[in-house]
Amino acid sequence: MSLSTTIIWIALPFFAGFLIYLLPQLDRALALVGALASIAYAMLILTGYNTLGQLSTEPLTLRLLDHFGVTLVIDELSGYFILTNALVTLAVVVYCWNSGRTAFFYAQMLMMHGSVNAAFACADFISLYVALEVSGIAAFLLIAHPRTDRSIWVGLRYLFISNTAMLFYLIGAVLVYKATLSFSFAGLGAAPPEAFALIFMGLLVKGGVFVSGLWLPLTHSEAETPVSAMLSGVVVKAGVYPLLRCALMVESVDPVVRIFGVATTLLGVFYAVFEKDTKRTLALSTISQLGWVLAAPAVGGFYALAHGLGKAAMFLAAGTLPSRDFKELQQQPINSGLWIVFVMAGLSISGLPLLAGFGAKMSTLEHLLPFQTIAMNLAAVGTAIVYAKFIALPHEKQGNLNSGFLGAVAVLIAGLLIANLGYLQAYTLANIVKAVAIIGAGWLVYFLLARRTAFRLPRMLEQFEHLVGMMSVMAILLFWMVLA
């Protein structure tokens, strides 16, 4: 992979996005080109070929200017994240193809795609800051696109929280520079503990991790269907990827990331089990799945791919349901086609063999440290309970589904089936038995207990002021974790 290919690939979505303003007739085609180019680039990385056709497993490290300039690192980990971004964007473009959305929508979608791509490629704090802020602005414009009061408030809240978190992050970034004269991720090891605490607090908020991620359920559930699919599928991963990258580069960061992974997984799955609203359940499950990505940093990339594809399909299908309330959905049968999508995507996230989620879950479980094992297995059962809610919905044969929806889901499900071939080592008898046992246990708990609960968890922590206040608590917590 050469320097020029990488630069062209990073610039292309922005170029295409701005071109849409000049040539609004070409909006959908340009969006498609942006997504397909990223797929091609990601495939080149994952198959290990550089542009000259030579096989190279060395990660590509680019340093523009000097030690204080832009640093890019591209390897297998970023390859998986880029592929997730590309496939989800492609699916969303296909989903919106016949919906008559304006050129502005596609332009913002490309900007978001481009900025998230940039976040997956960079390895220094300032490029990451710019990429995250641009993705935040594009996400705000997409969330507020319907221009109703509610959508504007939800978008404003998102932008406010992410911008405040990023201000703390900036202070952390300059502390790293002060200590090492470079903004590179590698400098985090030599930086003072307060730099680490501030940077990680910003990234935890942006990535929707643990209690600082509780802005996520409202934002992801109130956005329009294709926007929620993109937000949950890829945009939060722009905050999670740098955590993984730092954990892999700096040894002392690794345990902190793992602990947050476990805590997030349990918190998210606990909330999701008791939730009665479809889109909120999916958003809360996103929090828990982000924890899975963090729990084993070395193999987080593949998990992010499996989750991104599955969750985007779930969100697109949930947006087509006649109601968002599980109680109402249990009374009236849903379209069988939709139900099949729920079964495929839900089983993949639960980790059933033959779908990508199986390999991802098994490789994560194999790379856990001993202290994580029990909690993560428990969380796996919890995940099965959450998706049993969707799989248990009554269904019957009804009219045809929208062709855009079918195309989008075909892309995502095909992605899940093909990605499954990427990790065949997972197919041992013990793993298969384990996966089936986890899902069986989850379903058993669901049908015996969880189905009948009428328990509502308080949502106080999701209020705006509490979210902002929680940032200071998290900063202090991180500070003590790194001192300990």
Next chain:
Amino acid sequence: MFLEACVLATVLCGFFGIIFKKNLVMKIIAMDVMSTGVIAYYVLVAGRDGLFTPILSDRPLTYADPVPQAVILTAIVIGFSIQALMLVGVMKLSRDNPTLESSEIEQNNTP
């Protein structure tokens, strides 16, 4: 050290403003105060070895570090555009919520 304390006080003033001010516009202004503090900190870090503009000259001078200044310029532009965007959102919201009390708006727009 004194300057560092001042910068930190500015950042904290802004942060507490975001939490304790009720009006949405005041919250946004508080965020601006906070980002002013962050920008001042970058300038302070840039000036830790010297204050002169880094231009080549015959006399030996102690130069300010240009890198944090260049970086914070980007952050200023981004922060400014985000604030503009937020104020537009607030303008739209003010049509139905003339008091712009954030708790009120939150209550009306949370399912």
